[in-house]
Amino acid sequence: MINAVGREIPDELLTDGREVYQGKYHMDGKSFRKAGPMAVRREKPQESKVLGSIREACERCGAHDGMTVSFHHAFRNGDYVTSMVMKVLVEEMGLKDLTVATTSLGSAQDRLADYIEQGKIIGIQSSGVRGRIGEVISAGKLRTPAVIRSHGGRPRAIETGELHIDISFIAASTSDDYGNAKGTGGKHDCGAMGYAVADSHYADHVVVITDTLVPFPNMPAPIRSIDVDAVVVVSAVGDPAKIGTKEARITKDPRNLMMAENCARVIASTPYFKEGFSFQTGVGGPSLAVNRFLEQYMVDKGIRMGFALGGMGGNICDLMDKGLVGKLLDTQDFDMKAIRHLQDHPDRHLEISTSEYANAANKGAYVNKLDFVVLAALEIDTDFNVNVLTGSDGVLRGAPGGHPDTAEGSKCCIIVTPLVRGRMATVCKRVVTVTTPGDCVDVLVTDYGIAVNPKRPDLIECLDRASIPHVTIQELQEKAYRLVGTPDDLEWEDRVVAVLEARDGTILDVIRKIKPLKL
Amino acid sequence: MEIRKTALAGTLESSDAQVTVSPGDSGIELTLESSVMNQYGRQIRATVLDVLARLGVRDCRIKVVDKGALDCTLKARVECAVFRSNGISAGKVPWGGDIR
Amino acid sequence: MIPRPKPERFRLRRTMLFMNAQKPGLIKDAYIYGVDSIMLDLEDAVAENQKDAARFSLYHALTAIDYGQTEVIVRINGLDTPHWQEDIRCAVAGGVDGVRIPTCESAQDVRLVEEHVLAAEREFGVGEGRTLIMAALESPKGVLNAPEIAAASDRLFGIALSAGDFHRSMHTHYVPGGIELNTARSLIVMAARAAGVQCFDTVFTNLDDEEGFEAEVRMIHDMGFDGKSLINPRQIAYVHQTLAPTPKEIETAELYVRTYREQSQRGVGVYTVNGKMVDIAFIKDADRVLALAKACGVYHGDL
Numbered sequence: 047m048i049n050a051v052g053r054e055i056p057d058e059l060l061t062d063g064r065e066v067y068q069g070k071y072h073m074d075g076k077s078f079r080k081a082g083p084m085a086v087r088r089e090k091p092q093e094s095k096v097l098g099s100i101r102e103a104c105e106r107c108g109a110h111d112g113m114t115v116s117f118h119h120a121f122r123n124g125d126y127v128t129s130m131v132m133k134v135l136v137e138e139m140g141l142k143d144l145t146v147a148t149t150s151l152g153s154a155q156d157r158l159a160d161y162i163e164q165g166k167i168i169g170i171q172s173s174g175v176r177g178r179i180g181e182v183i184s185a186g187k188l189r190t191p192a193v194i195r196s197h198g199g200r201p202r203a204i205e206t207g208e209l210h211i212d213i214s215f216i217a218a219s220t221s222d223d224y225g226n227a228k229g230t231g232g233k234h235d236c237g238a239m240g241y242a243v244a245d246s247h248y249a250d251h252v253v254v255i256t257d258t259l260v261p262f263p264n265m266p267a268p269i270r271s272i273d274v275d276a277v278v279v280v281s282a283v284g285d286p287a288k289i290g291t292k293e294a295r296i297t298k299d300p301r302n303l304m305m306a307e308n309c310a311r312v313i314a315s316t317p318y319f320k321e322g323f324s325f326q327t328g329v330g331g332p333s334l335a336v337n338r339f340l341e342q343y344m345v346d347k348g349i350r351m352g353f354a355l356g357g358m359g360g361n362i363c364d365l366m367d368k369g370l371v372g373k374l375l376d377t378q379d380f381d382m383k384a385i386r387h388l389q390d391h392p393d394r395h396l397e398i399s400t401s402e403y404a405n406a407a408n409k410g411a412y413v414n415k416l417d418f419v420v421l422a423a424l425e426i427d428t429d430f431n432v433n434v435l436t437g438s439d440g441v442l443r444g445a446p447g448g449h450p451d452t453a454e455g456s457k458c459c460i461i462v463t464p465l466v467r468g469r470m471a472t473v474c475k476r477v478v479t480v481t482t483p484g485d486c487v488d489v490l491v492t493d494y495g496i497a498v499n500p501k502r503p504d505l506i507e508c509l510d511r512a513s514i515p516h517v518t519i520q521e522l523q524e525k526a527y528r529l530v531g532t533p534d535d536l537e538w539e540d541r542v543v544a545v546l547e548a549r550d551g552t553i554l555d556v557i558r559k560i561k562p563l564k565l
Numbered sequence: 566m567e568i569r570k571t572a573l574a575g576t577l578e579s580s581d582a583q584v585t586v587s588p589g590d591s592g593i594e595l596t597l598e599s600s601v602m603n604q605y606g607r608q609i610r611a612t613v614l615d616v617l618a619r620l621g622v623r624d625c626r627i628k629v630v631d632k633g634a635l636d637c638t639l640k641a642r643v644e645c646a647v648f649r650s651n652g653i654s655a656g657k658v659p660w661g662g663d664i665r
Numbered sequence: 666m667i668p669r670p671k672p673e674r675f676r677l678r679r680t681m682l683f684m685n686a687q688k689p690g691l692i693k694d695a696y697i698y699g700v701d702s703i704m705l706d707l708e709d710a711v712a713e714n715q716k717d718a719a720r721f722s723l724y725h726a727l728t729a730i731d732y733g734q735t736e737v738i739v740r741i742n743g744l745d746t747p748h749w750q751e752d753i754r755c756a757v758a759g760g761v762d763g764v765r766i767p768t769c770e771s772a773q774d775v776r777l778v779e780e781h782v783l784a785a786e787r788e789f790g791v792g793e794g795r796t797l798i799m800a801a802l803e804s805p806k807g808v809l810n811a812p813e814i815a816a817a818s819d820r821l822f823g824i825a826l827s828a829g830d831f832h833r834s835m836h837t838h839y840v841p842g843g844i845e846l847n848t849a850r851s852l853i854v855m856a857a858r859a860a861g862v863q864c865f866d867t868v869f870t871n872l873d874d875e876e877g878f879e880a881e882v883r884m885i886h887d888m889g890f891d892g893k894s895l896i897n898p899r900q901i902a903y904v905h906q907t908l909a910p911t912p913k914e915i916e917t918a919e920l921y922v923r924t925y926r927e928q929s930q931r932g933v934g935v936y937t938v939n940g941k942m943v944d945i946a947f948i949k950d951a952d953r954v955l956a957l958a959k960a961c962g963v964y965h966g967d968l
Binding site for chain 2: 689693718724729749754789
């Protein structure tokens, strides 16, 4: 069946009431009853929940073949816990047919690629897949199609019961002996733990894994002991130095700076740029650099940002410290500066869950109040559909993250990307995978010019009034193909290796097994 | 033009291509690796063969390791490798003639 | 082959951005930053054993990439090397707008390059006289010969200070404020003005010293330079901003031109505006200011 973004969704996936994507706000106003976890009563006095090893905790929580386990990725590339726990489950306990439901996967979890190839892990549910795991999934080695959800889509799936977690393993920088756990105050801090909150409420069993045990009560804490079965102390949960990826650093690259400056100009030209506006950037170099240029426009106009949302880097914290931002609503931290800032400013740098952040199936996530979001793209096509999941070669190597959530929720969604990367045309005729539908995307800023979605004549008028030159997205696409040549169509096998859910739970696209070109 | 000795041009940096030619005796034997194989493999092959034909190279082993080079870079690397293999890359190059 | 418009000898050249002709990722689209001229470098940026490869890259870059309105200059290798003659053949065959002579020391150097440029234009059927020349002065001898160099050829559009080698031969080094280049800069501006050609200041290499860069740009603007060589696109915006006439300068220039037109229609040649005596000499400069303001995109009036 063809969905609203023109993608063919195989009928065999449309079982159990599963629908194809039917456009934005399709599920708005629908009611449903939330799923609940299996709970257990602990009436007897209990001094401590600390257990001797990960294996003991797994056994206590009834780890078994075929179960679903979950993790969060606040330590990003510095995460130790996912690999550590999976090693115990697969190599020590000999479990198989496991499904791993994590908030994201990257090279820190490369070991899981081996378990996929060995058939021990048969299911992956994640907001993204990078590194070797993406390659083995694309090569068709995972037994069931991977399920890719946005950061808001994941808590939705957990709360509706589509994703049921048997055991959630939550890496925490500190915990007390009862399981009150957080991402600050320990030997290795990750900052906000917004990704793990839904898991802690809805998993049948919750195990907190920390390297810094602190006296009870470790409060306030995003993970509360009433949800926690067991606490395990290990030597190190992660390496904070690896949280900040290359992408997350403020760029000195002149191309990125030029694009960032143009984003700030576009933002400042709209009516939403007024006292109390709200703002989010993605983690890419050019989007993060927008902060720096926005500051001048705010000072010139004498306005302040009401709140910034989502993942936080040091630069937005600096902006707050200069008195230019009211509140930071933080789901995750991208660098040490932001982590320290979260710890030091509990009155205005606030930790939120990803359900609060971006879940389309609650009574109003904060993305719905967002004015601007600036996001990156691997590809964007002439319908403004964005791909942040698959490379132009068809291999899984990205993550929708909060991209579709913020794009749909915000009043003005700006995509910033170079026109071409090497020989890959970023602005293309048809993206490999639609991760964010084009009707949620308003402006495209490239190094070769700006294009506004024709569905937003109001924004076109804003740019014209501010004398900001712009062209059609077709012109940019043609320019890109003139530079790099028209790419050949990728060739696919029938086998679906990953299913991409829209944030409302309908099927937005599927990724098939790529047939590599052999000459 | 003949391939007299093994010669190399280009680098493995992003947006570049490294081309190695060496003498052969059974037509053009092309080995191609590319970071954009699935989308551009055929076009890269066509460009390389086109340049070799234009230079009159009939027998040659050629290895191209492409890191996303544009066509103009690919051509420059293949031409330079062939000219180097004949020791004639430094002067009196037929710009606009065989090189175009 | 992308056809390029005939080069203009005198055009806006506030910024000239150096680019290694051997780096495909860099040269494919250096024009997107809005620089006035791109300087594709075959000299210092290219290793001795890659000079041949750089020319193949350069030729295809010149003929395949649409640089639009951006001027494209090639810096050839020095006249004391075995490379410069082939550099000229390659650049001219590719339809370059101009060549830059490094370490130019005499009018004879310019004329030698001119001969080879002409020969290449004939060899490759490029319009005779099309290719422009600029000379970089990098030695005390070159700077002292600036007047004869600046006047050596009808193709020569300007002379540029290049401080790296100059520092070494003068037994000095970069000094904030530029005292060590004081005489060289002054001589070059004066020689250029005397010969009616343009003049360009040397690169500023410490990208982290924004204050130092900006001070230098203001200084060379005040000295009368037409533009500056740059090593990074990040440096472009400040130069363009600094070299653009101020609103006050534009207003004054407009006033002079308008009043002069009115007065000269009545047959008056000299008159006063706001207590200042104005004559034709003022108007020439006012015209220059308005033309520059238009080119910089800061004047949209009808004069």
